Structures are given as structure tokens and as C-alpha cells.
Amino acid sequence: MNWGHKIIIVFVVFAAGILTLVTKSMRTKIDMVTPDYYGEELKYQQVIDGKENVNRLSAPVAIAQQSAGVLITLPPELHDKHITGKLTFYRPSDSGRDIALPLQPDPAGQQLINRQLFIKGQYKVKLTWTMNEQPYYQEQLLNIN
Structure with a gap:
């Protein structure tokens, strides 16, 4: 495997990690102390x-x-x-x-x-x-x- 493939793998893993974090943060329930x-x-x-x-x-x-x-x-x-x-x-x-x-x-x-x-x-x-x-x-x- 050459160095070009390794860079692509790193970018794909990084993008998957960011998408996972965004998905989890969007599903997190945030309660305010009071609605008003x-x-x-x-x-x-x-x-x-x-x-x-x-x-x-x-x-x-x-x-x-x-x-x-x-x-x-x-x-x-x-x-x-x-x-x-x-x-x-x-x-x-x-x-x-x-x-x-x-x-x-x-x-x-x-x-x-x-x-x-x-x-x-x-x-x-x-x-x-x-x-x-x-x-x-x-x-x-x-x-x-």
C-alpha cells in the first residue's frame, strides 16, 4: 500500500468520526430550566x-x-x-x-x-x-x- 492510499484512509476515518460526533450531538436531549x-x-x-x-x-x-x-x-x-x-x-x-x-x-x-x-x-x-x-x-x- 502506498502513501496515497494511507492518506485517503486517514481522511475517511476522520470524516466518519466527525459525522459520528455530529449525529450524537444532534440526538442529545437538552432541557432548559424553564421553557419561558x-x-x-x-x-x-x-x-x-x-x-x-x-x-x-x-x-x-x-x-x-x-x-x-x-x-x-x-x-x-x-x-x-x-x-x-x-x-x-x-x-x-x-x-x-x-x-x-x-x-x-x-x-x-x-x-x-x-x-x-x-x-x-x-x-x-x-x-x-x-x-x-x-x-x-x-x-x-x-x-x-
Whole structure:
């Protein structure tokens, strides 16, 4: 085999490698944090205000894993108050496993989310609620065992 054939073989192998990389990269699934990323970014001032309001509470919202599920416990000053809000369990590794629920605490300020909704792994719990026209926002990492 002469040197001309060897150069052609190198070019063919190189082209096949590049085509393989392009094909694999086109098939890779890329999840954005949120489909409306730019719209959410414009609303970020509400998140900042919500975090400041949470810091003024006597204690942050407690998020604990129990055998029956995930227990959300509001601080005492929020018990028996009219609260409208949303719980989002964001799964960074798979957006198809995200869970969004309304925040509906009982009179004792607790809400239990059934364990069967979750799979093992890490979630970022995002609580957003409004009370007396004031926004509140809290985030916390939670590992489901």
C-alpha cells in the first residue's frame, strides 16, 4: 500500500468520526430550566422581594422528608392566614419529573405531599406564595431516599 492510499484512509476515518460526533450531538436531549426562560428572568425582581419577605419571618418554611411523603410546615405567624401559592419540585436531571402543586396548608400550617409522586434523587423545592399582597419565595434542595 502506498502513501496515497494511507492518506485517503486517514481522511475517511476522520470524516466518519466527525459525522459520528455530529449525529450524537444532534440526538442529545437538552432541557432548559424553564421553557419561558426570558419571561421568567424579567420577573426575577419578585423573587428577590419574596426572599427578603421570607427572611423577615420568625423561621423559614420547613421541608422535611417523612415515610409518608414530604411535609411542608409553615412558621407560626402564617397559620390560619389566607395564603395562595405554588409548590414546585424541580428535578434538575429530568424536567419530565417536575411536580407542581398548589400550596394548601391545613389550619396547623402543614401540607403533606404523597411519597408516590417522587422518585429517588435530588429535587429543588421552590415555594412561591402571596399573603396580604406581599410576595414570598423560598428555595431548598431536597434529596428523596
